[in-house]
Amino acid sequence: MTTSSPAPAATRPTAAPGSARRLRGLAWLLVRQHRTAIVLCAAAVVLGTAWMLYRRAETLDLLHSADWPGRAGESPAQNLRNRVGEELNSFGNTLAFLPLLFGVFLGAPLLAADREQGTARLVTTQSVPRGRWLCWKLCFALALAALTTGLLSLPYAWWWRSAGPLAPADWLNGALFDSSGPVLAATALFTTSLGIAAGALVRRATPAMALTFLVSGVALFAGDVLKDGLATPRRLVSPLGGPTPQRLWEVVQVDQWVGTASGRLYGWSTCVSDASPDSCRAARGIVNSVHEYFGPDQMAGMQWIAAGVLLGLSAVLTGVALGWTRRSAL
Secondary structure, three states: OOOOOOOOOOOOOOOOOOHHHOOOHHHHHHHHHOHHHHHHHHHHHHHHHHHHHHHHHHHHHHHHHOOOOOOOOHHHHHHHHHHHHHHHHHHHHHHHHHHHHHHHHHHHHHHHHHHHHOHHHHHHOOOOOHHHHHHHHHHHHHHHHHHHHHHHHHHHHHHHHHOHHHOOOOOOOOOHHHHOOOHHHHHHHHHHHHHHHHHHHHOOHHHHHHHHHHHHHHHHHHHHHHHHHHOOOEEEEEEOOOOOOHHHHHOEEEEEEEEEOOOOEEEOOOOOOOOOHHHHHHHHOEEEEEEEEEOHHHHHHHHHHHHHHHHHHHHHHHHHHHHHHHHOOO
């Protein structure tokens, strides 16, 4: 009597080494869709960081040649300060332009392009809930914008602080405020979320990009105008007609007044056009020059306040985009 041996059990194909670590599902789709943006952001971080480290080394060489922290001659020190200040402001302006690029080219077409191309409908019909797809898309775009700008702002702040006395004193109205600390990343989150909201509402990539460019430009200009309201300026009183206090060369001047001994303030042009300015001032009791300024120690607090406002606006815009897209038809 013969017995048949049992058929060998079906063996499961072994996974290739490292296949478990490969991206799958929505993660793979997002990387595939935005691989160009990922490569460009990585290149910007690597090349930008390398360039700033190189320029920082040159700045330190200039400081050593000027015998800093010893006393340098007045003329050479001023020339060096102008040179380093122009370099810092020039590269800082380049960094400050990045949030606008993220809003226009990443945020605006993020949802609008998927709707136009039918990708959104295809993904949500492949057993992927719409809410999950939206969360992946939004988190990916916001994380890419914040990570890129945050990594670039760190070496820029290091370069600026290493410049010592050669760094521009006017950190508020130049690129230093916008491109260092938390402001650059917060601005990128704001413009990107603005672009995402515009794309969700307009539903077309090109009009959403144009709308994002216009609204972001207006918003960033308004924020630049309103910077003075982020903190209370300090006051420095000096005798009218006397030499300019040395401290004013190291701070950001906001406004200038003339005042009486009792503290009453007048506009700086008061009595200037009068036939007898001295008599006019004497009649009003004007004896002091009053300068309003922001000190360097106020910069960090003002940056965090600005970043908090931008993050709050980003949360609102992201919520609008998420809620609108979940309710509207794809």
